[in-house]
Amino acid sequence: MCEVKGKIIISKEELNSRVKSLAGEISADYEGLNPVIITVLRGAVYFFVDLSRELSIPHSIDFLAISSYGPCPGTGVVRITKDLEVDIHGQHVLLVEDIIDTGLTLHYLIRTLRERGPASLKVCTFLDRPVQRIAKLQVDYRGFETDEEYLVGYGLDYKGKWRNLPYIMAVTE
Numbered sequence: 001m002c003e004v005k006g007k008i009i010i011s012k013e014e015l016n017s018r019v020k021s022l023a024g025e026i027s028a029d030y031e032g033l034n035p036v037i038i039t040v041l042r043g044a045v046y047f048f049v050d051l052s053r054e055l056s057i058p059h060s061i062d063f064l065a066i067s068s069y070g071p072c073p074g075t076g077v078v079r080i081t082k083d084l085e086v087d088i089h090g091q092h093v094l095l096v097e098d099i100i101d102t103g104l105t106l107h108y109l110i111r112t113l114r115e116r117g118p119a120s121l122k123v124c125t126f127l128d129r130p131v132q133r134i135a136k137l138q139v140d141y142r143g144f145e146t147d148e149e150y151l152v153g154y155g156l157d158y159k160g161k162w163r164n165l166p167y168i169m170a171v172t173e
Helices: 012-029 045-054 104-114
Strands: 006-010 036-041 060-068 078-082 092-100 120-128 141-145 168-171
Touching: 012 045, 012 120, 012 141, 036 045, 045 092, 060 104, 078 104, 092 104, 104 120
Parallel strands: 036 060, 036 092, 092 120, 120 141
Antiparallel strands: 006 168, 060 078
């Protein structure tokens, strides 16, 4: 595998510190509620696992997989390719994302999950890019805000590569 060239914008230490901080906030907010924590495969898995391990409250986990389709990327046209195994009706749900850009896909997922009747539904994202937001969304927990640079590492990839970097890098080449 060839090397990625770029600049580290969020170090491993900053990542770990922020994940612990978010887990503390979430644990306090969900105390006594035993939430279902859901993520969309694949990009958010690194963040999701680290966050789950840092939570001090009982919780269960589940996964969704989606596929985008349509004339161009970022249109928000998606379909669920792997559905939840847990019934979320009446449950407190936290949806964990890796990065929110336009928000169109997340808007679809929130609408789909709300139709299943959860007691509550909140959103946690590792990276938030509000400058590209099209859909109106409420983000309850955010790790870092970022601009329009192309990012890899900590689950984010370029053509399936560099997800395993333990930091976030802005790609320059």
